[in-house]
Amino acid sequence: MTTNPKITGTAGSLDTSDVGVSSQRMALALLMVLAGAALLFTVGFAQGSGELFHNAAHDTRHAFTFPCH
Amino acid sequence: MISKAITTVILAGFVAGILVTGAQMLRVTPLILQAEKYEVSAEAVPHTHQHSGITHAHELNGVAPEVHSVVTAAHGSETAAHAHDQNIAHSHAAENWAPADGVERTFYTAVSNIVTGIAFSLMLVAVYLLRGKPVSMNSGLLWGAAGFLVFSGSPALGLPPELPGMTAAALESRQAWWIGTVIATAIGIGLFTESKTILPKIAAALLLAAPHLIGAPHPLLFESNVPAELSAQFAIASLLTSAFFWMVLGASTGYLYKKLVLESSGVFLKTSSLNPQ
Numbered sequence: 505m506t507t508n509p510k511i512t513g514t515a516g517s518l519d520t521s522d523v524g525v526s527s528q529r530m531a532l533a534l535l536m537v538l539a540g541a542a543l544l545f546t547v548g549f550a551q552g553s554g555e556l557f558h559n560a561a562h563d564t565r566h567a568f569t570f571p572c573h
Numbered sequence: 574m575i576s577k578a579i580t581t582v583i584l585a586g587f588v589a590g591i592l593v594t595g596a597q598m599l600r601v602t603p604l605i606l607q608a609e610k611y612e613v614s615a616e617a618v619p620h621t622h623q624h625s626g627i628t629h630a631h632e633l634n635g636v637a638p639e640v641h642s643v644v645t646a647a648h649g650s651e652t653a654a655h656a657h658d659q660n661i662a663h664s665h666a667a668e669n670w671a672p673a674d675g676v677e678r679t680f681y682t683a684v685s686n687i688v689t690g691i692a693f694s695l696m697l698v699a700v701y702l703l704r705g706k707p708v709s710m711n712s713g714l715l716w717g718a719a720g721f722l723v724f725s726g727s728p729a730l731g732l733p734p735e736l737p738g739m740t741a742a743a744l745e746s747r748q749a750w751w752i753g754t755v756i757a758t759a760i761g762i763g764l765f766t767e768s769k770t771i772l773p774k775i776a777a778a779l780l781l782a783a784p785h786l787i788g789a790p791h792p793l794l795f796e797s798n799v800p801a802e803l804s805a806q807f808a809i810a811s812l813l814t815s816a817f818f819w820m821v822l823g824a825s826t827g828y829l830y831k832k833l834v835l836e837s838s839g840v841f842l843k844t845s846s847l848n849p850q
């Protein structure tokens with residue numbers, strides 16, 4: 505308790521708003537998964553006009569075992 | 574707090590992306606460059622099959638048209654699949670931009686690796702947030718191992734790492750199987766680690782096995798000019814390099830998440846478990 509009074513204090517005061525905090529955490533996690541999937545699609549799957557994305561990320565696709573050609 | 578989670582994501586993704594670029598230069602990239610020499614004909618070659626009488630055009634990966642035209646039984650029976658294949662067969666046409674070999678190509682690969690690192694880092698930190706439990710460098714390493722199984726190990730069991738010039742089934746069908754496998758494996762691992770009773774764990778095991786029981790799409794004929802030795806070396810080299818990437822990513826997300834998100838914030842996460850009484 506005495507090692508880090510600041511953190512303990514904040515956590516204690518939060519007991520009533522736990523639901524709000526955890527739903528904020530869930531929302532952030534969900535957004536991160538969506539953003540990650542979008543980035544992954546661009547790097548690993550999209551061809552782009554004139555195969556722009558394919559050619560730029562070509563070696564990464566092969567190295568990370570994305571289906572490439 | 575959100576900004577600290579995002580800092581964790583970007584730092585870890587950047588570090589893993591840079592390090593894996595270096596690691597790829599040891600074995601993976603030289604093997605890709607070597608295989609490209611065998612990628613002779615990237616142009617669609619129109620030809621007629623002797624037995625079926627089908628005329629069409631597609632990449633032959635350097636296989637002589639006469640040799641290819643003789644093999645008809647499999648071709649004739651799967652015309653639909655083949656016609657599909659034909660549509661997506663792409664050629665590296667001269668007008669398409671591609672980074673020049675050397676520094677430029679390495680630069681774009683490094684950028685792609687960093688973007689990949691950030692994408693996977695987002696997934697790992699999302700898992701930490703969803704679980705809401707303490708994470709350290711060591712447990713991060715284990716989550717990195719799970720990430721490797723989800724995104725590299727399980728998909729590679731059905732679709733081995735490909736070198737340029739290797740034959741494979743239609744791109745869309747492989748991408749669909751890849752995505753399905755990743756989702757099934759991710760849910761399977763999550764269900765297994767987060768459930769406390771035996772039945773969900775059995776369901777998780779079935780989910781993990783399902784993509785492989787269904788089976789990955791494979792070509793009817795393997796026509797490849799790439800020597801088998803190169804393909805074998807590439808499979809090992811790329812998988813182990815990916816494993817290295819996931820170890821770095823897992824350990825660094827775990828470390829940074831603990832330092833930045835958990836230890837500096839009592840607001841966002843309950844910190845009671847970090848404070849031994």
